[in-house]
Amino acid sequence: MPNIFTLVLQIAVILGACRVVGTLFQKIRQPRVVGEMFAGIMLGPSLLGWMAPRFETYLFPSSSLGYLNALSQVGVIIFMFLVGLGINLKELKSQGHAAVLTSHVSIVGPFVLAAALARFLYPRLSDDSVTFTSFALFMGAAMSITAFPVLARILSERGMLSSRLGTVAIACAAVDDATGWCILAYIIVLIRAAHRQTPLWLTFAGVILFALMMIYGVRRLLQGFETAYKKRGVLSDNLVASMLLLVLASALCTEWLGIHLLFGSFLMGAIMPKEQKFVRYVLDRFETITVTLLLPLFFAFTGLRTNIGLVSGSQMWIYCGLIILVATGGKLGGSMLACWITGMRLREAAGLGTLMNTRGLMELVILNIGLDIKVISPALFSMMVLMALTTTFMTTPVLELICPQEVIRREVENASTPEVGLNAVA
Amino acid sequence: MDRHQSRNFAIAYTFLVALPVLGLVGVLRSGRVLSAPLSVEGIWKLQADSKRSLALPCARYIASPRGTAVAISQSGKDLTLSLVGEPGLMAAGVIEGTTLKAMFHPSREGAGQGQCQMHRGLLLNATVNGKANPRSLTGNLSVADCFSCPPVGIYGVRQISNGQPH
Numbered sequence: 001m002p003n004i005f006t007l008v009l010q011i012a013v014i015l016g017a018c019r020v021v022g023t024l025f026q027k028i029r030q031p032r033v034v035g036e037m038f039a040g041i042m043l044g045p046s047l048l049g050w051m052a053p054r055f056e057t058y059l060f061p062s063s064s065l066g067y068l069n070a071l072s073q074v075g076v077i078i079f080m081f082l083v084g085l086g087i088n089l090k091e092l093k094s095q096g097h098a099a100v101l102t103s104h105v106s107i108v109g110p111f112v113l114a115a116a117l118a119r120f121l122y123p124r125l126s127d128d129s130v131t132f133t134s135f136a137l138f139m140g141a142a143m144s145i146t147a148f149p150v151l152a153r154i155l156s157e158r159g160m161l162s163s164r165l166g167t168v169a170i171a172c173a174a175v176d177d178a179t180g181w182c183i184l185a186y187i188i189v190l191i192r193a194a195h196r197q198t199p200l201w202l203t204f205a206g207v208i209l210f211a212l213m214m215i216y217g218v219r220r221l222l223q224g225f226e227t228a229y230k231k232r233g234v235l236s237d238n239l240v241a242s243m244l245l246l247v248l249a250s251a252l253c254t255e256w257l258g259i260h261l262l263f264g265s266f267l268m269g270a271i272m273p274k275e276q277k278f279v280r281y282v283l284d285r286f287e288t289i290t291v292t293l294l295l296p297l298f299f300a301f302t303g304l305r306t307n308i309g310l311v312s313g314s315q316m317w318i319y320c321g322l323i324i325l326v327a328t329g330g331k332l333g334g335s336m337l338a339c340w341i342t343g344m345r346l347r348e349a350a351g352l353g354t355l356m357n358t359r360g361l362m363e364l365v366i367l368n369i370g371l372d373i374k375v376i377s378p379a380l381f382s383m384m385v386l387m388a389l390t391t392t393f394m395t396t397p398v399l400e401l402i403c404p405q406e407v408i409r410r411e412v413e414n415a416s417t418p419e420v421g422l423n424a425v426a
Numbered sequence: 427m428d429r430h431q432s433r434n435f436a437i438a439y440t441f442l443v444a445l446p447v448l449g450l451v452g453v454l455r456s457g458r459v460l461s462a463p464l465s466v467e468g469i470w471k472l473q474a475d476s477k478r479s480l481a482l483p484c485a486r487y488i489a490s491p492r493g494t495a496v497a498i499s500q501s502g503k504d505l506t507l508s509l510v511g512e513p514g515l516m517a518a519g520v521i522e523g524t525t526l527k528a529m530f531h532p533s534r535e536g537a538g539q540g541q542c543q544m545h546r547g548l549l550l551n552a553t554v555n556g557k558a559n560p561r562s563l564t565g566n567l568s569v570a571d572c573f574s575c576p577p578v579g580i581y582g583v584r585q586i587s588n589g590q591p592h
Contacts, residue, residue: 097435105442112446115453122460125502128556129465132457140450310501334442341438374467379501 006064011071011297013059017043018296029400031153033295033361034392040299041385046308060304072301075294076365077265078286081247083148083362084269085279087174098342102335103172106356107179109334110327111140117326121319125380130191137187138375142367142384143327145180146173147360147392154358154395158405165348165403169355172335177362181266184366185259191373192258203258210253211267218246219271226273229281240285260369295361302364302385305371310379311386320383327387328394332357351403358395363388463521464556466563467500469510469586474567474578495585507550517550526552526563529570552580560584 018036025035042048049056060068118136126135151173152161160166185207193200225243229235235243247268254264272282311320336353340346367384370376376384473493495510498519505519507528519528530548552565561584568577 097431101435101438101442104439108443108446108450112450112453115450115457119453119457119460122457123462123502126462127465127467127500127502128462129467130462132460132462133454136454136457310504310506338438338442341442342435377467377501378499379504 003064006059006061007067010059010064010068010300011293014040014043014296014300015293018299029396030393031150031157031360031396033150033153034389036296036299037302037361037364037389037392040296040301040303041306041308041389042303043300044303044306046303046306046382049307050309065301065304068297068304069301072294072298073261075290075298077247077251077261078244078290079295079298079361080262080365081265081269082283082286082290083177084266085272085282086152087148087177087270088274090274098339098344099168099171101342102168102338102352103175105338106146106172106331106335107144107176109337110143110330113326113330114139114143117322120322121380125319125377127377130375134187134191134375137183138370141180141183141187142363142370143330144176144183145359145362145366146176146331146356147358147362148173148177149362150360150392150395151355151358154355154399158399160403165351165355168339169352172352172356176356178270180362180366181263184369185263187375188259188369188373191375198258206257207254207259210257214250214267214271222246222272225282226275226278229278230275235281235285243282244286262365262369299364302368305368305378306382306385307378308382308386310382316379316383320386323383324387324390327359327391328357331391347402351399354395354398354402357391359388360392363392463500463503464524464554464561465500466498466505466521466526466554466561466584468498468584470496470498470563470582470584472496472580472582474580496582517548519550521554524554524556526550526554526565550580552582 017039021039021042022032022035025038026032043056043060045056048059115136118132118139121139122132122135148170151169155161155166155169161170189200189203189207193203225235225239228239247265250264250268251261252264254267255261272279311317332350332353334353335356336349339349339352344352364385367376367381367388370384371378371381471493497508497510499506499508500521503520503522505517505521505526505528507517507519507530509515515530517528517530519526521527528550530550547570549568549570550565551568552563554561554563563582564580566577566579569575
């Protein structure tokens, strides 16, 4: 049984820290989520554990972390549903070939560079329980992800959702995330297959069958939610509970099939009806508790697993620098090059590259999975968390430098696309 | 989109997407020959092969004759060892080939708890059998810079790796 006093104390401290640091970060024009990510790191061994080890052991005894993890995972399951809900792959089609090319380059670019870097890092930061293929694919998937919700938040705060840059960025980020999660599912199946009795082909067949059933079967049934919403302008509590039950059922199915809980919740969100008002309504119903209570627990849990002390010595810091350089070069450089080639102005192309380089919370979700399945070591996990923080933190100032808000405002004046995104989630 | 634009798109796609994907396949294939350090990550049960461990300060905590659970966290060659349920004793170590070396020293937390008072480090030197399933190790524990302290032989078997019991 959990020590309820410890658990409630932990939640209170985490919520307080996330609110304070998040607010401070907002004052320096960073999205709140970046501050909350930093707050999580501060509560772990990297700062609190280093400065006051006894207090950290008292506050977060290792025996209590299982409960904190369980609560945070529930939050991430709902969060991934909301991410899937916000993603509309049809947007990519409307952006034409330029967006298709940009999106694919922004996946392939960092993926190839990450795999090349994996050749260097594998003998240094991995061990023989992980195959090079799994390691390289994971590094590729982790570096090619874009934090769709954080990106939407930044675009919304800067009034850029209606700009050409904003719409292309949103469409590309949606494709990147969907692709990244598919690759990650493949890696998880490969790694978990070693510990399961079920043959690999059967697992893949099961996953594909489940996905097809969801896309072509369950999706049609979900239209009922939209119909009910259109009829009354609200969803009854029973319908909201049913939606949540479906998310959990889908998550359990993918976990049982051998991939991960989060794929099921993401897929359920992705196949939900995409009518803008409906999406906004569902986001509003689920966001508050997820964003204010459950996600901070996830940030804290991630922070407790992040030990920057493991990145010790000049050699390790060089590895960390290389990771940040490759992640930024591949994502920012790749997207920028593709945009520029397809006719975007250099300033716009650089702006889009900067936006695509935002990794934020999505990166932390992927990294935690990587650490859970042991495809990355604790030191590499800490380096990748630093990379996620750096690339997310740099987005707003670099964007301001490249695309000042005045210029964007003039450009948006003629646009008419309504703004719908995962505003509060980010 | 006219024919000219389609051709440009196809060329750009080939150079920016298709060719890098081929490059990725090449990297993945060439990387198969790479070898990483032996995996020792997980929970190990270390056992001292004699009661001489009682004579060494703190050795009975690390490898008692009845067996002690030691958690190893691994990042490449670098290791962190800690006693399960005894956060006071920590060790930093490395694995080179099949040789595992670690130096136990009481952390700031453990030093004041009176469980064991070490003034000098306790050195673990062992050879890991990578072919055994589950993996095992044999070696000894000795007091650093103490030539009069006899080393204690130890034997260990990995109980849990990758979160999976053997």
